[in-house]
Amino acid sequence: MSLETFGWGPELAQSFSTVVESSPLPLVPGRVVRQERGLVTVQTGERTLLARTAGKLLHQAPGAESLPTVGDWVAIQLPPGKGEGMLHAVLPRRSVLVRREVGGQKGAGQLIAANLDVVLLVSGLDGNFNARRIERALTLAWSSGAAPAVLLTKVDLHDDATALVQEVEALAPGVPVLAMSSWTGEGLDAVRALMPPGKTGALLGSSGVGKSTLVNRLLGEERLATQAVRVEDDKGRHTTTHRELFLLPHGGLLIDGPGMRELGLMGDEEEALEQTFADILELADSCRFRDCTHQNEPGCAVRAALQAGTLPPERLSNFEKLQREKAFQSRQTSPAAQREQRKLEKGRTVMGWEVSRTKRRKD
Ligand SMILES: Nc1nc2c(ncn2[C@@H]2O[C@H](COP(=O)(O)OP(=O)(O)OP(=O)(O)O)[C@@H](O)[C@H]2O)c(=O)[nH]1
Ligand SMILES: [Mg+2]
Ligand SMILES: [Zn+2]
Known part of the structure; x- marks a missing residue:
């Protein structure tokens, strides 16, 4: 597998060479494909390995938003043997999805994913459906620097979902709104088309809307755990507990993660x-x-x-x-x-760069 498969290109190669020049360490580029507690998993093209964030980066980074997240391009030092790699730098981001952390300190932003081409706002066409929530989520998606799209899942529950699709379209002029079903396969080609080969999408939506079911369907295998929603309120159960980037058979890249409620309220x-x-x-x-x-x-x-x-x-x-x-x-x-x-933001750099695209939600 090559790094290009994961979206690597000349611009990133340029950023990476700047890091290598200023570092005495033997570094290789890679993309963060998984994050769980303190450890990240990095795909270097040749191998997939666990990596720890170097202490120097942890100390330099002003605020959690400069630390590695899923989708980030990074410079790592490979371990001599099996072991863990050491992550020394995060390359400048094209886009980044950040939201305010509920349980965090000082209302700092929480990173959801980086270097996205498209943010897929997922909402179920069941009791979970709430057009206003989609509208609020759109604000967050736009602020990332990536293009939003809306996925209305479970369309198989409706004979005709046209009115619901139109309701959402009215809230989001110019944003693609797709009604789809992972059960029947309806609308899946349109979903794939949102992420052509080498392009990255992230699924964002409440627990139980069918994010992991969609990834499984696109992967063509039951790789992720999914779980039925409770009947009384159509709420899911936070089946997915970590964030991960998947390479899909058609070449697109897709990030799945936990439902949003645990990340706190969004919007007003x-x-x-x-x-x-x-x-x-x-x-x-x-x-x-x-x-x-x-x-x-x-x-x-x-x-x-x-x-x-x-x-x-x-x-x-x-x-x-x-x-x-x-x-x-x-x-x-x-x-x-x-x-x-604000004090933190003034000094924001990662290994000496300004992170120019770090966008924050407007409160
Ligand atoms: N009717 C119908 N049900 C679906 C569809 N897609 C998913 N579901 C069901 O919705 C439930 C929740 O699906 P998950 O994929 O686990 O939902 P999730 O968004 O990943 O949830 P978290 O991991 O908790 O955030 C499961 O019972 C799925 O079978 C669909 O297209 N139609
Ligand atoms: Mg899930
Ligand atoms: Zn009362």
């Missing part, structure tokens, strides 16, 4: 809550107290609906979970935390 949190939990907010309007927490206040319409069985308890617990996330994130973006972040 307030709006997300309002849209998603309109029923609960409407009930809350009828609570006796304006600041009702729906725990044990008298005259609480939310608890009344729970008791009457008209509001499913898991819906309320989802709502409460989102509110806690939101409260956490607003602490993360306090003015002090933002000042700290």
Whole structure:
């Protein structure tokens, strides 16, 4: 296998030679194809090996966004024998998908994937379908520097999904919106066409929308674990727990990863809550107290609906979970935390370069 198979080209070769010139170490280029905890897996064309990030890079890197992520092109030192390689530099990125980390420090960005040509926003045409969520995800996709596309999975559940496709198209003028099914194979050629040979796509979407099922279907084998969604709420179970780049038989490259919910809310949190939990907010309007927490206040319409069985308890617990996330994130973006972040951004370099394409979500 050659590095070109993974998208290597003259521009990257140029960046790489700059690194080699400034380094006394014997370095080889490679692409990060998998990330799990502290270790990354690097594909060098000749071999696939685990690599550790060099301490120097860890210390120099101002903020987590400069550290290697899936899709990154890197310079590594091969181990003498089997063992792990040492990752010494991340080459400048063409595009990078970043989102604010929920559990992280100082509201720093969390890297999802780098050097993408297309971001595939995946949404299921089942109970999971939510056009507003797709709209918010589009903002994140555009900010990466790669082109977005929308995949509406599970079209086999509909006799005619035209109206849903049109609804999404209206939110995203000029963005390809494909209705497809990994079960029947409908729309798969159009999906492949989004990633011609050597081009990289990343799947982004909630747990259970069928990301890994799609990768398996495109690979032509059941390589990834998939899992049925819970019937009550069409929510998946975070079956996939790490991010990985796959070379597909037709030559395209595709990154699968965990569902997005664990990465926190995206987009305008307030709006997300309002849209998603309109029923609960409407009930809350009828609570006796304006600041009702729906725990044990008298005259609480939310608890009344729970008791009457008209509001499913898991819906309320989802709502409460989102509110806690939101409260956490607003602490993360306090003015002090933002000042700290700006300081970090000013000094952003990776092995001496400005990372010019590092885009951040607008808050
Ligand atoms: N009807 C229908 N179901 C599908 C289709 N694609 C996937 N599913 C089902 O959806 C469920 C979830 O699929 P996964 O591929 O595990 O979903 P995922 O997006 O990878 O989920 P996480 O790994 O948790 O993020 C499984 O039961 C799949 O069989 C499809 O085209 N049609
Ligand atoms: Mg999965
Ligand atoms: Zn209440």
